Amino acid sequence: MTAASGDVEAFTLLGLALSLIILRTYVRFDLVGLRKFQLDDYLMILTGVLFTAELVLAYMVVAKFDGLTNSYMTPEERAALDPNSYEYYQRVSGSKIQVAGWSIYVMTLWSGKFCLAIFYSRLTMGLSQFEMRVHIAYILLGTTYIATALSILLSCRPMNKFWQIDPDPGNTCQPTVSKVYILVVMILNVLTDAFLLFIPLPLLWKVDIGLKRKISLMVLFSGGLFIIAASIIRAAVVLTSGPDGAVQGSKWACRETFVSIAVANIPIIFPLIRSCANKIGLSALFSSSGRPSNSHPLTSKRGTGHELRSRSNRRHNPMSIPGGTAWDSDEQILANNNHVHVSINGNDNGDNESDDHSKTKGGIGVTKEVTIIRETAGSP
Structure with a gap:
């Protein structure tokens, strides 16, 4: 050279x-x-x-x-x-x-x-x-x-x-x-x-x-x-x-x-x-394949009873910001028996509880979802 x-x-x-x-x-x-x-x-x-x-x-x-x-x-x-x-x-x-x-x-x-x-x-x-x-x-x-x-x-x-x-x-x-x-x-x-x-x-x-x-x-x-x-x-x-x-x-x-x-x-x-x-028509390069990226909460099948799902207060990643235009959909990570949502480049509307998906603009937002099972006394 x-x-x-x-x-x-x-x-x-x-x-x-x-x-x-x-x-x-x-x-x-x-x-x-x-x-x-x-x-x-x-x-x-x-x-x-x-x-x-x-x-x-x-x-x-x-x-x-x-x-x-x-x-x-x-x-x-x-x-x-x-x-x-x-x-x-x-x-x-x-x-x-x-x-x-x-x-x-x-x-x-x-x-x-x-x-x-x-x-x-x-x-x-x-x-x-x-x-x-x-x-x-x-x-x-x-x-x-x-x-x-x-x-x-x-x-x-x-x-x-x-x-x-x-x-x-x-x-x-x-x-x-x-x-x-x-x-x-x-x-x-x-x-x-x-x-x-x-x-x-x-x-x-x-x-x-x-x-x-x-x-x-x-x-x-x-x-x-x-x-x-x-x-x-x-x-x-x-x-x-x-x-x-x-x-x-x-x-x-x-x-x-x-x-x-x-x-x-x-x-x-x-x-x-x-x-x-x-914008230039190359979205296929970054599109998802396989099953959709929407998250599905964990459920337990221990007997029958009343199942209550409660979502913990979402701890939003500081890379998130309210407002703006969504760039991508949420992605789900399953770890430690909790549902952990990793939102890659989505949109956060500033409402922590109103939507099933944490959305961030241009960042990676992290939320946790825990499924709680309450069994009714006497139920089989």
Whole structure:
């Protein structure tokens, strides 16, 4: 890949990422208004800023420093390099950029992970089993980010050895090929993405809808698999690409980060995508199949008696907002012997008790329905 094509790819990824963030912000503003923005809304804006900085640094590695760092040099080449030469300046500056680039790369990835975890906390509201997983995710993300950041900054002491040319500072002080950098970041990145997948997929697998729609929703929330693949590919490329490792590593870092941003934003803007598809006659792409998505309450068949169905006060997901136009129908999840309705991109008219279906505009609303059986004394 030439430098020119790499520049085109980098700016294309930046444009797409910022477009997704803008669309997400628009959808969230339309749903809840600026005053009710959640932490992940602001955190995603910060993620966009970090991604922009990451791409700028990756561009500088190629455009200004020719991909040169303190790596891929023999002892003879190190000793012969004049400290006053332009190449020496490029190698020192390129190494500094690598340290900064790795740090911002990790910040961007983990910022996107936190956005996803916060989104899942709304998705699983009221479901204790899944809420616990989200709480564990917060702890896991916090500890792994600290571990990763410290491994980047403290793996080489004193820090100026990160850009030392002569003598050879050793592998851990060569940020382009440092095995500490590559392996710690990859392992913890894969671990956290795998755990985040563990939150929504079991929940969605229980959705009482057609198989086609169930699979499409699971694919929608399975983007972490692409991040895992990109992380592994990036590590393999850096370790095997030789002197071109700095350039190729930077490119794969940008690709991986873009995928992470897309994964964190597409579930939010999905109702807008579906709405646009409906307007241009592509509604079949997002239609349900199989049995209808209307919910059916659980009933017990223990003898005969008077059956009373009472619906608990609905705990509406904060992603819901009264008013607006419905984008989709309700979906049902059966968990813990309660009926749990997951309304994906419906409409909430603001009446918690007047309708059998919880409706949200552009979000995922969660309600519970419990069936109570009262047996009459003396009945068979």
